[in-house]
Amino acid sequence: MEESPPESTSHDELVISGTGAAPGIAMGTAYRYDASAPDRRRAPISPDEVDAEVDRLANAVQRAEQELETVRTLAPDALGADTDAIFEAQALMLRDEEVLRAIRQRIRARKEPAAAAVRTVLAAHRERLDDSDDAHLRTGADDLVELERRLLRALRRRAAAAHIDTQSVVVAQELTPTDLLRVRRQGPLGAVTARGGPTSHAAIVAKALGLPLLVGAGETLEAVSSGDRVVVDGTEGRLIAHPHPATVEDYRQRETEAPSPTEREEERAGRPPRTTDGHAVTLRVNVGLEAELDLLRPDPPGGIGLLRTELFLLADGDPHAVDEERQVEAYREVAEAAGEEGATIRLLDLGGDGRGPRHAAAEHEGSRSLGERGLRRLLNRPDEHLRPQLRALLRANRQGELRVLLPMVTDVTEVRRVRRILDEESARLAENGVPHDPTLPLGAMVEVPAMALQAPAFTEFVDFFSVGTNDLTQYVLAVDRAAGPVGARHDALHPAVLGLILRVVETGRMSGCPVEVCGEIAGDVQAVPVLLGLGVDTLSVSPQSLPTVRRVVRAIEYDAAKGLARDVLQEDDAPAVRRRARTWIDTHLPPAETAGSGGADVRGPDASDR
Amino acid sequence: MIEREVTIRNRAGLHTRPASMLVKTASRFESAVYLCRDNYEINGKSVIGVMTLAAEQGAVLTLVVEGEDETEAADAIEALFEDGFGEEL
Numbered sequence: 001m002e003e004s005p006p007e008s009t010s011h012d013e014l015v016i017s018g019t020g021a022a023p024g025i026a027m028g029t030a031y032r033y034d035a036s037a038p039d040r041r042r043a044p045i046s047p048d049e050v051d052a053e054v055d056r057l058a059n060a061v062q063r064a065e066q067e068l069e070t071v072r073t074l075a076p077d078a079l080g081a082d083t084d085a086i087f088e089a090q091a092l093m094l095r096d097e098e099v100l101r102a103i104r105q106r107i108r109a110r111k112e113p114a115a116a117a118v119r120t121v122l123a124a125h126r127e128r129l130d131d132s133d134d135a136h137l138r139t140g141a142d143d144l145v146e147l148e149r150r151l152l153r154a155l156r157r158r159a160a161a162a163h164i165d166t167q168s169v170v171v172a173q174e175l176t177p178t179d180l181l182r183v184r185r186q187g188p189l190g191a192v193t194a195r196g197g198p199t200s201h202a203a204i205v206a207k208a209l210g211l212p213l214l215v216g217a218g219e220t221l222e223a224v225s226s227g228d229r230v231v232v233d234g235t236e237g238r239l240i241a242h243p244h245p246a247t248v249e250d251y252r253q254r255e256t257e258a259p260s261p262t263e264r265e266e267e268r269a270g271r272p273p274r275t276t277d278g279h280a281v282t283l284r285v286n287v288g289l290e291a292e293l294d295l296l297r298p299d300p301p302g303g304i305g306l307l308r309t310e311l312f313l314l315a316d317g318d319p320h321a322v323d324e325e326r327q328v329e330a331y332r333e334v335a336e337a338a339g340e341e342g343a344t345i346r347l348l349d350l351g352g353d354g355r356g357p358r359h360a361a362a363e364h365e366g367s368r369s370l371g372e373r374g375l376r377r378l379l380n381r382p383d384e385h386l387r388p389q390l391r392a393l394l395r396a397n398r399q400g401e402l403r404v405l406l407p408m409v410t411d412v413t414e415v416r417r418v419r420r421i422l423d424e425e426s427a428r429l430a431e432n433g434v435p436h437d438p439t440l441p442l443g444a445m446v447e448v449p450a451m452a453l454q455a456p457a458f459t460e461f462v463d464f465f466s467v468g469t470n471d472l473t474q475y476v477l478a479v480d481r482a483a484g485p486v487g488a489r490h491d492a493l494h495p496a497v498l499g500l501i502l503r504v505v506e507t508g509r510m511s512g513c514p515v516e517v518c519g520e521i522a523g524d525v526q527a528v529p530v531l532l533g534l535g536v537d538t539l540s541v542s543p544q545s546l547p548t549v550r551r552v553v554r555a556i557e558y559d560a561a562k563g564l565a566r567d568v569l570q571e572d573d574a575p576a577v578r579r580r581a582r583t584w585i586d587t588h589l590p591p592a593e594t595a596g597s598g599g600a601d602v603r604g605p606d607a608s609d610r
Numbered sequence: 611m612i613e614r615e616v617t618i619r620n621r622a623g624l625h626t627r628p629a630s631m632l633v634k635t636a637s638r639f640e641s642a643v644y645l646c647r648d649n650y651e652i653n654g655k656s657v658i659g660v661m662t663l664a665a666e667q668g669a670v671l672t673l674v675v676e677g678e679d680e681t682e683a684a685d686a687i688e689a690l691f692e693d694g695f696g697e698e699l
Contacts, residue, residue: 089630089657098656125662132664136622140661143626147658 020237021203024212026190030228031168044111057114060154071177071201122148177205190232194221279558284540293337303341305540306518324388331396342401349374349407374408394436409444415461447471452500459511469519491574492521505535526581533565555589611676612684620694624665628695633657641677
C-alpha cells in the first residue's frame with residue numbers, strides 16, 4: 001500500500017502523539033468513555049434542597065479523600081522523596097475546614113449548588129495566588145485547580161459504567177484514578193486521554209496496574225470514535241488509529257520482543273525460587289485492589305500474602321462494599337485468584353497511618369498512628385466491621401484457602417478476644433446451617449514494638465506472624481515518613497528494626513510459628529539478602545516487584561547472606577546498613593546473573609535516593 | 611495572647627509544602643493561630659489560607675496565637691520559620 005498524505009480520508013492511518021504515561025502496547029477497538037459532564041448548574045436550589053446539597057458536599061469530600069489515599073498507596077517510592085509530602089498537602093487541602101465552611105455558607109445563604117459554591121470559593125483564593133510575583137508561589141494556584149477538579153469530579157453523579165469489552169482501548173478526555181480503577185475491572189487493554197500529564201495520578205494507577213496509558217493526546221483525539229481499530233503505544237507515546245496492516249505487523253513483532261506482562265507471568269508460574277545453595281524461599285504477593293488480581297495470572301506460586309481489605313473493598317468509595325454478602329463474593333474471588341497457596345486477608349485497617357483510609361475526624365499525627373486504628377477500632381465496635389468481616393471470611397473459606405491477619409495488634413488479650421468472637425460467629429453460622437469452614441488460621445501483624453517484644457507470648461494464640469515493616473519502622477524509630485525533613489530517616493533497614501525482626505523470626509523458629517515479611521522492604525533489593533540472612537523465608541511483595549525479587553533470591557548464597565545479616569546488626573544506623581548491603585551485593589551478586597530481561601536494576605536505589 | 615514577627619527564610623517561600631507543615635504543626639495545639647500580612651489575616655490551621663498569604667522569601671508576617679498552650683504553639687511554629695521549613699535557605 002502506498003503512503004497516504006495526512007489529509008486524506010478518515011480510514012487512513014492516523015498517528016496522534018502524546019506522552020507515554022505507563023509503558024506497554026495495546027491493540028484493540030476504541031471505546032469512548034466520557035464521564036458525565038461536570039455540573040454547571042448555577043441556578044439557585046430550593047430551600048428544602050439545602051441540607052441534601054450540604055450532605056452531597058460532605059460525601060464528595062470523603063470520596064475525594066478515599067481516591068487520594070488509593071493513589072497514595074499505589075504510588076511507588078521511586079516517585080521521589082517528596083511524594084508523601086505532596087499527598088499530605090493535598091489531603092490537608094481537602095480537609096480545610098475554613099474553606100469548607102465558606103462553601104457550605106454559600107450553599108446555605110445563597111442557595112448555590114455545591115459545585116458552583118466550590119468554584120466560587122476556590123476562585124477567590126486562587127486570585128490571590130495568581131497575583132503573586134513569585135513564580136514558585138504561583139504554583140499553589142495549580143494545586144488549587146487540582147483541588148477544585150478533584151472536588152467537582154467527586155460531586156459529579158457517577159456515570160453508569162457501561163460494559164467495556166476486554167479487547168478495547170479506553171479513549172477519554174480525562175480519566176481519574178477512580179475511573180481507571182472502575183474500567184480496569186472490566187479488563188480493557190489500554191487507555192488514552194486527551195488531557196493529563198505523565199505524573200498525573202491516573203498515570204500512577206495505570207503503572208501499578210500494568211495498563212499501557214497515553215496522556216496528553218490533545219484535541220485530535222476527537223477524531224477517534226468507538227469501534228475504531230487503534231494501537232496505543234504507551235512506551236513511545238503515540239496512538240495509531242486505523243493502523244495499516246504493516247503497522248499492526250510491526251507492533252506484533254515488537255510485542256513479542258518486549259518483555260510483555262505475559263512473559264513476566266510465566267516467570268512467576270515456576271516453583272518457589274531457591275538460593276544458589278538450595279534454600280527455598282516462598283514469594284507471595286500483596287494485593288490492594290481488585291484490578292491487581294489480574295496481574296496474578298497464572299496463579300502466583302506462593303499465593304497472596306497480604307490482601308488489604310480497606311483498599312480492596314473501599315477503593316472506589318462505595319460504602320456498601322463492606323456488606324457481608326459483598327465481602328463473601330469478594331473473598332471467593334480472591335481465593336480463586338490466589339490458587340493453591342491461598343490468601344492472607346487482613347482485617348479492615350481503618351483510621352490508620354495513611355496506608356489505609358483515614359477517619360476524617362482523625363486530624364493530626366497522634367490520633368492517626370497512635371490512636372484508635374486497626375484492631376483497636378475493630379474491637380471497640382465489634383458489630384460495626386469485625387463480626388460481619390469474620391462471618392464473611394468463614395463463609396468464603398470453603399476449602400481452607402483463606403487466612404486472617406489482624407492489623408495493629410498490641411497485646412495477647414486482643415488476639416484472645418478475636419478468637420472468642422471468631423468461635424461465636426462460627427457457632428452461629430453452624431446453628432443456622434450456613435456452609436463455612438471454621439478452620440481459619442489467625443495471624444498477627446508485627447507492627448507495634450510491644451507485640452514484637454512479647455512475641456513468645458503470642459505463639460500460643462496465633463498461627464503465624466506477618467511483619468509490617470512500614471509501621472514497625474515508624475513506631476520503633478519515632479519517625480513519620482511524611483514528616484518533612486525527618487521523613488528520610490524512615491528506613492526499615494535500621495539495625496534496631498532488623499534486631500526486632502530477628503527476635504520474632506527466632507521466636508517463630510522455636511515455636512513452629514511461620515514468620516513472613518510483607519512490608520515494602522520485602523521488595524527492596526538491598527533488603528532481600530539481609531532479610532533472608534536473618535532467617536526470613538517468606539516474603540510478600542507487590543506484583544510489580546515479584547520478578548526482580550525472584551531473580552535476586554536465585555542469585556543469593558544463603559550462607560553468605562547469614563554473614564551479611566550478622567554484620568549489619570552491628571552497624572550504627574540505616575545508611576550504614578545500606579552501604580554494607582550495597583557492597584555485599586556488588587561482590588556477591590554478579591550483574592550478569594541478576595539482570596534479567598526487562599527487569600529493574602537489581603542493584604536497587606542508592607541510599608541517597610531514599 | 612502572643613504576638614510575634616516571623617520572617618520567611620527559605621528560598622521558595624511559603625508554598626504548598628511548607629504551608630502544610632505549618633498547618634500540621636498548628637493543628638497539634640488547642641490554641642487559635644492566625645497569620646497576618648499587610649492587614650490580610652488568615653487562620654493558621656487552614657492550609658489554603660496559609661497558601662494565599664503568598665509569602666515569598668524575606669516576607670515578614672505577624673504570628674498571633676491565643677489559648678491554653680499558646681507558648682508551646684508559638685515556639686513550635688516560630689521554629690519552623692527559623693528552620694526555613696527544612697528547605698534550602
